[in-house]
Amino acid sequence: MSIVVTVALVALLALALDMLCIRFARRKTILSYAMVTIGVGLIYRGGMQIIVGRDIYFPPPLGVISDIKVDNVFIPSQYIWVIISLLTISGFLSYLFLRTRLGKAMRAVSQSPRAAQLCGIEPRFMSALAFTLAGVNASIAGVLIAPIGGAFYENGLAFSLKGFAAAILGGFGSPIGAVIGGLLIGLIESLSAGYLSSGYKDVTSLTILLGLLLVWPSGLLGRVEARRV
Amino acid sequence: MTVFSPAQGYRRDFAGIIALGIALVLLGLFVSKPYHLTLLTYSGIYAVAALGMFVLFGYAGQISIGQGAFVGIGAYASALLVMRVGLPPIVALIASAAASGLFGFVVSRPLLRLTTNYLAMATLAFGVICSVLFSQATSITGGIDPGIFGVPPFEIFSFQFVRPQQKYWLVAMFVGASMFVTINLVHSRFGRALKALSGSEVATAGLGVDVVRYKVLAFTMAASMAGLSGSLLAFVQSSFSASAFTVGLSLDILIMVVVGSLANPWGALFGALFVTIVPTFLETFELYKALIFGVIITIAVIFMPDGLIRGVKDIARNLLKKRRQA
Numbered sequence: 001m002s003i004v005v006t007v008a009l010v011a012l013l014a015l016a017l018d019m020l021c022i023r024f025a026r027r028k029t030i031l032s033y034a035m036v037t038i039g040v041g042l043i044y045r046g047g048m049q050i051i052v053g054r055d056i057y058f059p060p061p062l063g064v065i066s067d068i069k070v071d072n073v074f075i076p077s078q079y080i081w082v083i084i085s086l087l088t089i090s091g092f093l094s095y096l097f098l099r100t101r102l103g104k105a106m107r108a109v110s111q112s113p114r115a116a117q118l119c120g121i122e123p124r125f126m127s128a129l130a131f132t133l134a135g136v137n138a139s140i141a142g143v144l145i146a147p148i149g150g151a152f153y154e155n156g157l158a159f160s161l162k163g164f165a166a167a168i169l170g171g172f173g174s175p176i177g178a179v180i181g182g183l184l185i186g187l188i189e190s191l192s193a194g195y196l197s198s199g200y201k202d203v204t205s206l207t208i209l210l211g212l213l214l215v216w217p218s219g220l221l222g223r224v225e226a227r228r229v
Numbered sequence: 230m231t232v233f234s235p236a237q238g239y240r241r242d243f244a245g246i247i248a249l250g251i252a253l254v255l256l257g258l259f260v261s262k263p264y265h266l267t268l269l270t271y272s273g274i275y276a277v278a279a280l281g282m283f284v285l286f287g288y289a290g291q292i293s294i295g296q297g298a299f300v301g302i303g304a305y306a307s308a309l310l311v312m313r314v315g316l317p318p319i320v321a322l323i324a325s326a327a328a329s330g331l332f333g334f335v336v337s338r339p340l341l342r343l344t345t346n347y348l349a350m351a352t353l354a355f356g357v358i359c360s361v362l363f364s365q366a367t368s369i370t371g372g373i374d375p376g377i378f379g380v381p382p383f384e385i386f387s388f389q390f391v392r393p394q395q396k397y398w399l400v401a402m403f404v405g406a407s408m409f410v411t412i413n414l415v416h417s418r419f420g421r422a423l424k425a426l427s428g429s430e431v432a433t434a435g436l437g438v439d440v441v442r443y444k445v446l447a448f449t450m451a452a453s454m455a456g457l458s459g460s461l462l463a464f465v466q467s468s469f470s471a472s473a474f475t476v477g478l479s480l481d482i483l484i485m486v487v488v489g490s491l492a493n494p495w496g497a498l499f500g501a502l503f504v505t506i507v508p509t510f511l512e513t514f515e516l517y518k519a520l521i522f523g524v525i526i527t528i529a530v531i532f533m534p535d536g537l538i539r540g541v542k543d544i545a546r547n548l549l550k551k552r553r554q555a
Contacts, residue, residue: 021527027534031292034346035487038294039527042480046520157476161357164350199365206354213351214339 003062007139013044014135018128041156048153056150062143082144086179089137093175106130138163158202162189165209239416245495246409253401263393268506270393273400274461276501277407279485280494281454284411286483287491288420289447290427291341292349295356296482299452301363301474303329303459305370308377308469318383322460329456330449337448341441356479364471376470383464396465403461404498407454411494414450423447455482484522487529490536499538 061078097103108116113123170177192204306325426433490496508514533540
């Protein structure tokens with residue numbers, strides 16, 4: 001129950017970001033939208049800091065599923081939840097974007113809002129929907145990670161940067177690519193923390209992000225999105 | 230609306246520099262409380278970094294959320310050059326601004342191939358990487374705790390800047406000089422090229438401007454001014470740690486420019502004062518800082534894309550117009 005409320009609340013916050021802030025931006029450029037998200041991100045983080053304080057919380061694991069132990073391999077139930085959610089969500093998103101009219105409409109708006117509008121698609125509705133979906137996904141990720149890594153008001157920045165890195169690695173416009181990208185980034189990060197030094201963990205994944213942006217902006221499974229100058 | 234010819238604009242800004250010089254001298258002479266002087270000193274230090282950011286973001290339209298890294302490089306470079314190599318402070322200051330600029334030059338070539346939100350993300354990642362390196366490379370930087378302490382005061386010809394008043398004059402000199410350089414730059418071929426390429430890179434390239442070179446120059450200049458500001462910070466504060474050069478600092482510098490003005494270098498001064506002084510009004514500001522700055526930056530970007538001064542001016546003008554019509 002608390003999870004449903006959490007996800008709904010975060011979805012609402014994401015919707016507010018779109019409908020109350022981005023929509024009213026005077027200058028309709030991607031850069032100004034990016035600045036608005038940075039500003040609103042600060043507001044949300046600052047708000048969390050005031051509401052819940054600066055402590056790290058460890059909510060209890062979701063439970064229900066029992067831990068798995070085969071020989072020496074031990075998989076806690078929370079990790080199984082992560083895998084199940086990953087499969088469900090990526091399956092759902094792939095279906096949504098590749099098989100339904102709604103997904104097609106969203107992709108159309110992302111390519112050209114004006115042309116999509118001419119075809120009878122409301123770009124503002126699609127944008128609100130996209131933000132809500134992103135909020136739902138992000139909050140599910142938060143729900144899953146909190147019992148493992150703890151909930152802290154400043155966690156967001158690192159996660160959003162790594163999420164961006166994962167999306168680029170996989171190539172935008174491909175949910176499966178994003179999943180593969182995310183898995184790769186997580187794997188490389190954990191390996192580097194183990195073999196190099198855990199203090200430099202964030203450096204590894206962010207260096208990957210930088211390197212990808214510079215060398216291979218289209219990612220593993222995507223088309224070219226970043227314009228070269 | 231009055232239209233200024235370029236020459237008129239320069240004359241106006243030049244008069245502004247003289248006014249700024251007079252204001253800085255008057256403040257130095259008549260502000261006697263050390264606390265107020267210290268606030269002004271810190272505003273000045275950040276104003277230098279904000280002016281560099283203004284050239285890069287306000288004029289050339291290239292966002293960077295990694296300026297804090299260059300401030301850090303400037304601060305560490307001058308502290309190490311003075312304390313370990315034993316260079317005189319003035320040489321260390323120039324060298325660290327140059328080193329920061331050189332570093333900016335090196336990273337700018339690949340970074341500036343990106344645009345808009347990709348550039349924002351890449352510079353943000355760059356800033357986070359640098360701040361992690363600052364806090365982890367403890368053998369060089371001292372990390373977060375204890376950091377670097379005991380940086381000797383700045384001195385020119387064996388005159389030492391020790392007391393708050395002396396430190397104020399030191400920073401005031403550099404603020405005046407940075408403003409002078411920025412104004413002259415904005416009103417030059419270089420400034421006009423930057424302004425043009427922020428409008429349309431393709432059109433600017435079509436006019437025969439080497440777009441990449443100008444973008445790289447703007448980034449290098451912003452980096453070296455951030456380095457200069459970091460160097461001043463090291464000499465004024467004499468002890469600092471890696472916790473000073475986080476993404477928070479990069480965001481602060483960005484906010485200074487966004488709140489001040491994207492079209493007018495004087496806004497950077499206002500922004501630096503604003504961001505430094507507003508926190509002192511609230512006792513428990515640390516807790517509310519993120520929220521308040523978030524609200525400010527959001528409102529500024531949404532409703533006043535040309536900065537707070539311009540936004541308030543426009544609102545006032547609209548109100549007057551309405552009253553006249555009524």
